[in-house]
Amino acid sequence: MTATATPTRTMTMVAAINDALALALEGDPTVHIFGEDVGVMGGVFRATDGLQARFGAERVFDTPLAEAGIVGLGIGMGLAGLKPVAEIQFAGFLYPALDQVLSHLGRYRHRTRSRFHLPMVVRAPYGGGVHTPEQHADSPEAILAHVPGVKVVIPSTPADAKGLLLSAIADPDPVFFFEAIKLYRSAKEAVPEGHYTTPLGQARLVTTGDDVTVICYGGMVEVCTRAAEAARAHGIGVEVVDLRTLVPMDTETVLASVRKTGRAVVVSEAPRTNGFHSEVSATIAEEAIEFLRAPIVRVTGFDAPYPPFTSVEDVYRPNPVRVARAIREVVRY
Amino acid sequence: MTQPDLSPIPPGTEPPPQDDLFQFLAPDGTTHHPELWPDRETQLSLYRHMRRIRHFDERAWVLYRTGRLGVFPPYGGMEASQVGTAAALTNEDWLFPTYRDTGAALTYGLPVARTLAYWRTSPHGWAMPGNLKVLPFYIPIATQYPHAVGAALAESRKGTQNVALAYIGDGGSSEGDFHEALNFAGALDAPCVFILQNNGWAISVPTRTQTRAVNLARRADGYGIPGVRVDGNDVLATYHVTAEAVRRAREGDGPTLIETVTYRIKPHTLADDPARYRTDADNLGWAEKDPVTRLRAHLLADGLLTGDADAALTREIEAEFEAALAEADAYPDPTPAEILDHVFAEPTPQLLRQRAQIEAEE
Numbered sequence: 142m143t144a145t146a147t148p149t150r151t152m153t154m155v156a157a158i159n160d161a162l163a164l165a166l167e168g169d170p171t172v173h174i175f176g177e178d179v180g181v182m183g184g185v186f187r188a189t190d191g192l193q194a195r196f197g198a199e200r201v202f203d204t205p206l207a208e209a210g211i212v213g214l215g216i217g218m219g220l221a222g223l224k225p226v227a228e229i230q231f232a233g234f235l236y237p238a239l240d241q242v243l244s245h246l247g248r249y250r251h252r253t254r255s256r257f258h259l260p261m262v263v264r265a266p267y268g269g270g271v272h273t274p275e276q277h278a279d280s281p282e283a284i285l286a287h288v289p290g291v292k293v294v295i296p297s298t299p300a301d302a303k304g305l306l307l308s309a310i311a312d313p314d315p316v317f318f319f320e321a322i323k324l325y326r327s328a329k330e331a332v333p334e335g336h337y338t339t340p341l342g343q344a345r346l347v348t349t350g351d352d353v354t355v356i357c358y359g360g361m362v363e364v365c366t367r368a369a370e371a372a373r374a375h376g377i378g379v380e381v382v383d384l385r386t387l388v389p390m391d392t393e394t395v396l397a398s399v400r401k402t403g404r405a406v407v408v409s410e411a412p413r414t415n416g417f418h419s420e421v422s423a424t425i426a427e428e429a430i431e432f433l434r435a436p437i438v439r440v441t442g443f444d445a446p447y448p449p450f451t452s453v454e455d456v457y458r459p460n461p462v463r464v465a466r467a468i469r470e471v472v473r474y
Numbered sequence: 475m476t477q478p479d480l481s482p483i484p485p486g487t488e489p490p491p492q493d494d495l496f497q498f499l500a501p502d503g504t505t506h507h508p509e510l511w512p513d514r515e516t517q518l519s520l521y522r523h524m525r526r527i528r529h530f531d532e533r534a535w536v537l538y539r540t541g542r543l544g545v546f547p548p549y550g551g552m553e554a555s556q557v558g559t560a561a562a563l564t565n566e567d568w569l570f571p572t573y574r575d576t577g578a579a580l581t582y583g584l585p586v587a588r589t590l591a592y593w594r595t596s597p598h599g600w601a602m603p604g605n606l607k608v609l610p611f612y613i614p615i616a617t618q619y620p621h622a623v624g625a626a627l628a629e630s631r632k633g634t635q636n637v638a639l640a641y642i643g644d645g646g647s648s649e650g651d652f653h654e655a656l657n658f659a660g661a662l663d664a665p666c667v668f669i670l671q672n673n674g675w676a677i678s679v680p681t682r683t684q685t686r687a688v689n690l691a692r693r694a695d696g697y698g699i700p701g702v703r704v705d706g707n708d709v710l711a712t713y714h715v716t717a718e719a720v721r722r723a724r725e726g727d728g729p730t731l732i733e734t735v736t737y738r739i740k741p742h743t744l745a746d747d748p749a750r751y752r753t754d755a756d757n758l759g760w761a762e763k764d765p766v767t768r769l770r771a772h773l774l775a776d777g778l779l780t781g782d783a784d785a786a787l788t789r790e791i792e793a794e795f796e797a798a799l800a801e802a803d804a805y806p807d808p809t810p811a812e813i814l815d816h817v818f819a820e821p822t823p824q825l826l827r828q829r830a831q832i833e834a835e836e
Contacts, residue, residue, distance in 0.1 A: 177676070177677070177679065178676075178677045178678045178679060181678055181679075181750075181751045182677070182678035182750050182751045183750070185677070203678070203679050203683050205645075205648035205679075205683075205684050205685060206615055206645035206646060206648045206649060206676045206679070206684065207648040207649045207650065208649075209649075209650050210648070210650075233614075234614060234615070236614070237614075237616075237617075237649060237650065237651070272544070272595075273545075274544070274545055274573070274595075274613055275613045276613045276614055277613070413824070413828065414824060443813065443814055443825075443828045443832075444814075444817065444822070444824050444825055444828060445813055445814045445817045445825070446817075448813040449595055449600075450595050450596060450597055450808050450812075450813070451544060451594075451595040452595075452596075452807045452808060453807075453808050453809070453810050453812065453813050456810040456813055456832060457813055462835075463835070466835075
């Protein structure tokens, strides 16, 4: 982060993302932004609002409606020396592009022995909690985190969103950048003006405590922070670790915290089986099992599609009550 | 051998005037090919269907505004494109609708109450009646096209004469699935009818940004199947063309691509603000092409319809809708544990544990 003297401006997460994209376009002529409805309309969530008017329709452009085409186009642009920053309108609509992602995106550096590399960013809104229609609320980050050669970043605050996105765009390798829909407008804070970067691969301690470590990212950080506050009222000290980057994961920060507290609760809103929370749990079990005073507990979504039924949607997505219950469970073990 | 014409078409070229479309009834009342028209009973039936689905679309707006319906993608102005195509099917045929095709699903026979339940995000809206071969509205773009080919192929393999009909938009026709499906259907001789509703907009992206092609029906040429471009606001024409395509498919002559040229007068969904990306100039002329008023004027002039009969139809449609709304209101809300239902035929041990967890928290 920058020095404390830096002027700040209060903004929402989506405004911070817009600010980062504008700075990237301004600072690097190779940066190009494209996707469905990102140009004239400025994106369905307004993340690219005003960018086409300011930087022109060659740098910020609407594509045909085809996700495989969007990612494939970006791969070609990246190979040929541009910095593509693609938007997939919703993470749940990434799937047509998975061939491009799984077969190509992460492999170019490896298969050309670094003769080529792909400095590409793919942004996508993800996650639930805002009553979107069917398939709009998916959390497919574990699928991406399973692809060698692809980094995965998920911010939880406006200031992090800006700093991490500028890092992602500057990164020489492909980065998936997932943005929690729930936080676009609800997360609001003072964000430093101007250009700064938040390094990839560094977790953040949201709260500190000695009794339980809660590991989370993206839209779940706010949920876990509220659960930690509730636990604190009961005299339980909770350390909330915001991963910020799934790949590469800041294993050291996670393990240091777990070694201190001896208890781990891992939280995500993705389906339970084989979620990224499972990778976090396995890492803790492998590296710090002798420090544990209770089993590792996962608080997650369920092994069913995210429910498109508004009235019971909130059952699926972990809430502070569920997280607080898990915290009490490991403390009482 | 003639030299191909390689003169470039400038990008953003406006579509040619609409009067080159296959058309029976022009907006000004001019008629063409009367010998091909559906009979009078069918004309009246198509009119009733259009009035019925227009009423649904208009009531949906009010229900959404009063919090009694979720996000809804309106189709108002596209009634001829949806009715004329869906009405060419029987319930033995398959229908693959996108989220914009509520009107087509209603025409095909999806009960109004179930349809309301779907747009209220109630599980009762996903529970399709067993006597219909209609799928829940497809939210992902273009994925339904290959499914339709598979269903059509299955019907022909089983020796039936049933067909599958799938919808897509001009935006969706950019997806790879669209092209793969057309090619598969041609290669496999699948009895499939592909409806490409070209309504001018994919959310904020106009067709001229979506593709350099102007005549989307010609894409069929690349896959060796027939393609037809029809006035999508002329229900008599859309019905005729679709009925012909269905007949060809039933007789083993394979798939057809039909482009219905229409317009999305309304927002993408009721939560969308079209003022961000289009002006009144973009919409110019489309109100005059309205499919419902066009056919009504003709039926009145032809004596097939009277003012009194039209008023009676209005009352009948309103009564049907309100009764369905009451039925939908009576559907119980899902229980929390219901979010785990219907994942597998038999729940896995993991799902059973997760169910117990949800039930313990209630």
